[in-house]
Amino acid sequence: DTGVSQDPRHKITKRGQNVTFRCDPISEHNRLYWYRQTLGQGPEFLTYFQNEAQLEKSRLLSDRFSAERPKGSFSTLEIQRTEQGDSAMYLCASSLAGNSGNTIYFGEGSWLTVV
Amino acid sequence: GQQVMQIPQYQHVQEGEDFTTYCNSSTTLSNIQWYKQRPGGHPVFLIQLVKSGEVKKQKRLTFQFGEAKKNSSLHITATQTTDVGTYFCAYGAGSYQLTFGKGTKLSVIP
Numbered sequence: 685d686t687g688v689s690q691d692p693r694h695k696i697t698k699r700g701q702n703v704t705f706r707c708d709p710i711s712e713h714n715r716l717y718w719y720r721q722t723l724g725q726g727p728e729f730l731t732y733f734q735n736e737a738q739l740e741k742s743r744l745l746s747d748r749f750s751a752e753r754p755k756g757s758f759s760t761l762e763i764q765r766t767e768q769g770d771s772a773m774y775l776c777a778s779s780l781a782g783n784s785g786n787t788i789y790f791g792e793g794s795w796l797t798v799v
Numbered sequence: 800g801q802q803v804m805q806i807p808q809y810q811h812v813q814e815g816e817d818f819t820t821y822c823n824s825s826t827t828l829s830n831i832q833w834y835k836q837r838p839g840g841h842p843v844f845l846i847q848l849v850k851s852g853e854v855k856k857q858k859r860l861t862f863q864f865g866e867a868k869k870n871s872s873l874h875i876t877a878t879q880t881t882d883v884g885t886y887f888c889a890y891g892a893g894s895y896q897l898t899f900g901k902g903t904k905l906s907v908i909p
Contacts, residue, residue: 715895717895717896724901725901725902726887726889726899726900726901726902727842727887727897727899728899729896729897729898732895732896734895739895740895740896742896775841775842787832787844787847788844788897789844790841790842790843791841792840792841793841
């Protein structure tokens with residue numbers, strides 16, 4: 685499968701614990717995005733990488749959140765000291781620079797439940 | 800900040816009936832994209848509209864971008880059970896982030 689893959693698909697964690705999600709984008713895509721989606725809402729932008737550089741961050745991305753893309757390929761999203769409000773689906777997406785209109789391809793998402 | 804409003808929030812139709820969802824903005828949009836998300840799934844890109852008054856068709860789906868580029872619609876002719884899901888419009892505001900509407904959830908009664 686050559687789509688965007690995310691791991692783990694589901695994570696249940698206790699409040700206060702740290703969690704990390706991994707995203708492997710489509711191989712030739714140099715742009716990578718993280719979005720968050722809660723029930724009944726559309727995806728909300730969190731952050732964007734072009735190659736290894738993090739170029740945009742939403743104000744939704746509090747200091748407990750950190751994202752990296754060290755070699756310009758896979759990315760990780762870490763949430764420290766999780767809170768119940770962090771429960772959501774975390775979606776990774778990728779696109780190719782020069783792609784007209786910035787069409788992005790989403791992964792299947794990582795569901796986080798904080799108990 | 801700039802937002803898009805989608806209506807209706809929910810729509811229940813009998814299989815074979817038509818369905819339309821609308822996406823409205825108070826300001827001019829440079830482009831509009833439409834995504835479909837099946838229950839339990841992830842958003843899947845359907846189409847992008849860029850030009851004023853643009854109309855694009857994909858089989859039973861017809862997408863329109865308003866003349867003023869402030870609204871857009873997705874129309875499905877003769878719905879099927881495979882059309883079930885939530886349809887989102889989204890726009891890019893000059894940066895690389897997309898802003899999504901809240902979506903219209905379509906249920907199709909067989």
